[in-house]
Amino acid sequence: MVTTTGRAHVALRESILRGDLAPGAHLGEVELAERLGVSRTPVREALSRLAAEGLVEVLPHRGARVSSFSPDDLDGIFDVRLALEPRATARAALRATAEDLDALDDLARRMLEIGAPGPDQDLDAIVPLNRDFHARLLAVADAPALSAALANVVHTPIVLRTFHAYDPASLARSLAHHGEMVAALRAGDADWASAVMRSHIGNARAVMVRNR
Amino acid sequence: MVTTTGRAHVALRESILRGDLAPGAHLGEVELAERLGVSRTPVREALSRLAAEGLVEVLPHRGARVSSFSPDDLDGIFDVRLALEPRATARAALRATAEDLDALDDLARRMLEIGAPGPDQDLDAIVPLNRDFHARLLAVADAPALSAALANVVHTPIVLRTFHAYDPASLARSLAHHGEMVAALRAGDADWASAVMRSHIGNARAVMVRNR
DNA sequence: GCACCCTACGTTGCGTACAACGCTCCGGGA
DNA sequence: TCCCGGAGCGTTGTACGCAACGTAGGGTGC
Numbered sequence: 001m002v003t004t005t006g007r008a009h010v011a012l013r014e015s016i017l018r019g020d021l022a023p024g025a026h027l028g029e030v031e032l033a034e035r036l037g038v039s040r041t042p043v044r045e046a047l048s049r050l051a052a053e054g055l056v057e058v059l060p061h062r063g064a065r066v067s068s069f070s071p072d073d074l075d076g077i078f079d080v081r082l083a084l085e086p087r088a089t090a091r092a093a094l095r096a097t098a099e100d101l102d103a104l105d106d107l108a109r110r111m112l113e114i115g116a117p118g119p120d121q122d123l124d125a126i127v128p129l130n131r132d133f134h135a136r137l138l139a140v141a142d143a144p145a146l147s148a149a150l151a152n153v154v155h156t157p158i159v160l161r162t163f164h165a166y167d168p169a170s171l172a173r174s175l176a177h178h179g180e181m182v183a184a185l186r187a188g189d190a191d192w193a194s195a196v197m198r199s200h201i202g203n204a205r206a207v208m209v210r211n212r
Numbered sequence: 213m214v215t216t217t218g219r220a221h222v223a224l225r226e227s228i229l230r231g232d233l234a235p236g237a238h239l240g241e242v243e244l245a246e247r248l249g250v251s252r253t254p255v256r257e258a259l260s261r262l263a264a265e266g267l268v269e270v271l272p273h274r275g276a277r278v279s280s281f282s283p284d285d286l287d288g289i290f291d292v293r294l295a296l297e298p299r300a301t302a303r304a305a306l307r308a309t310a311e312d313l314d315a316l317d318d319l320a321r322r323m324l325e326i327g328a329p330g331p332d333q334d335l336d337a338i339v340p341l342n343r344d345f346h347a348r349l350l351a352v353a354d355a356p357a358l359s360a361a362l363a364n365v366v367h368t369p370i371v372l373r374t375f376h377a378y379d380p381a382s383l384a385r386s387l388a389h390h391g392e393m394v395a396a397l398r399a400g401d402a403d404w405a406s407a408v409m410r411s412h413i414g415n416a417r418a419v420m421v422r423n424r
Numbered sequence: 425g426c427a428c429c430c431t432a433c434g435t436t437g438c439g440t441a442c443a444a445c446g447c448t449c450c451g452g453g454a
Numbered sequence: 455t456c457c458c459g460g461a462g463c464g465t466t467g468t469a470c471g472c473a474a475c476g477t478a479g480g481g482t483g484c
Contacts, residue, residue, distance in 0.1 A: 003272055003273075003436095003437065003438090004437075004438065005437075005438085006272075028464095028465075028466095029465080029466070030464095030465085030466095038438080038439090039438060039439045039440070040439085040440090040466090041437080041438055041439065041440090042437080042438070042439095044257075044466090044467090045256075045257075045260060045437095045438095048257060048260045048261065048264075049260065049264065051264075052260075052261065052263075052264025052265075052364075053264075054360065060215055060218075060445090060466085060467090061215075061444085061445050061446060061465080061466055061467075062445090062446070062447090062465085062466080063465070063466065073356065073357065076355050076356060076357035076358060077357045079299070079355065079357065079358060080296070080357050080358055080361045083295045083296055083299055083358075084292070084295055084296070084361070087291070087295055143288050143291065144285065144288060145285065145288035145289045145291065145292050145365050146288060146291060146292055146295075148266060148364060148365050149292045149296070149361040149362070149364060149365045150361070152264075152360060152361060152364040152365075153357050153360050153361045153364075215466095215467065215468090216467075216468065217467075217468085240434095240435075240436095241435080241436070242434095242435085242436095250468080250469090251468060251469045251470070252436090252469085252470090253467080253468055253469065253470090254467080254468065254469095256436090256437090257467095257468095272436085272437090272475090273435080273436055273437075273474085273475050273476060274435085274436080274475090274476065274477090275435070275436065
């Protein structure tokens with residue numbers, strides 16, 4: 001049986017990631033409990049976990065609210081990504097199995113399809129695919145400490161809702177990077193792979209910074 | 213007023229850091245609650261937070277236990293430190309105030325004193341000083357995301373109880389590094405500072421790996 | 425003799441009630 | 455008119471009780 005706390009946790013996280021709960025919004029325990037149909041106890045536990053992930057901040061006796069990030073915060077997050085993700089990608093290049101490569105290839109291809117300019121473009125649908133891609137890459141790297149360090153900082157939400165912010169050229173670059181990364185992994189070239197990841201993050205940072 | 217949960221949190225963390233609660237030890241909620249003189253509720257909250265920090269692991273319906281780390285885990289942790297701490301040190305070199313430098317200098321000097329071979333050597337007393345030194349360095353770097361990423365992974369505990377594992381030469385090097393780091397910061401030389409930090413971590417890694 | 429099931433116990437998960445804290449609004453004084 | 459103090463309200467923090475899950479032990483059937 002999956003615990004009620006666990007369900008509350010993922011439900012709240014999804015709400016935040018989706019943007020239903022805006023940054024800075026106050027999170028009343030009773031309100032959330034009623035909305036989820038549970039008591040306050042699992043809600044408190046879930047908020048606790050989300051606080052650990054950095055998605056919400058709790059102030060003693062004053063409740064919780066969705067975290068918001070200043071431009072400086074964002075810049076710092078990109079610094080951490082830049083320090084860790086290329087390293088993970090390099091490791092992944094040495095460890096990826098054929099199955100891993102196919103899965104990543106599939107994700108990259110689908111993102112390219114639905115991200116292409118035209119009537120079928122669906123920027124929102126890219127979000128989960130992109131998340132899966134980076135998550136899978138981390139899993140392949142098989143570096144738990146590194147994944148943990150990233151997970152607690154690189155709150156996908158911020159990155160996630162910004163595909164709308166990409167101009168066409170940046171978006172095309174970003175989607176192309178995924179494909180190139182798979183190629184580098186397939187070649188087992190750690191240097192190439194990590195360089196592509198650095199480009200990928202640099203491109204994203206430019207988009208984020210420009211928009212603030 | 214500081215909350216009961218907060219006190220339970222720090223009390224348990226200290227117990228783990230001090231080694232009173234050995235890695236792998238099962239943590240019963242009622243037992244902890246009785247020992248701390250509180251109810252199970254704040255204990256559960258505290259365990260939740262400790263789990264987020266990576267100090268304990270909770271298994272649904274099966275309770276919590278103190279995390280233990282395999283040699284591979286340790287290696288991964290050093291990888292993360294190597295990716296992040298030199299970067300933080302470089303930033304610190306550009307931002308340290310005279311006050312910061314004096315504080316760090318003082319810490320480095322005291323560690324050197326009590327770490328010197330002889331009757332006054334006190335390896336246990338180095339631990340908190342070392343923790344303060346690295347914490348202060350992170351604070352000076354003023355990179356919240358970077359600090360958060362490290363905090364959630366580099367559970368000082370592991371590093372902390374290992375000064376006894378240092379052979380004399382490695383210990384001397386480690387203590388000298390602190391002083392050299394201060395010198396590099398004072399010179400405002402980011403490259404130098406980060407290089408010393410890389411050496412510092414490499415030295416520590418060698419000690420840890422050799423002892424396993 | 426071995427494997428499986430079933431029962432009983434101890435634990436954790438959740439709900440609810442009460443206590444304590446913080447905020448807001450109102451009133452009094454300077 | 456502005457500032458300070460206090461009471462009321464809504465919130466969060468903690469305790470406790472019950473229910474559900476996991477585990478270990480003994481018993482039964484093959």
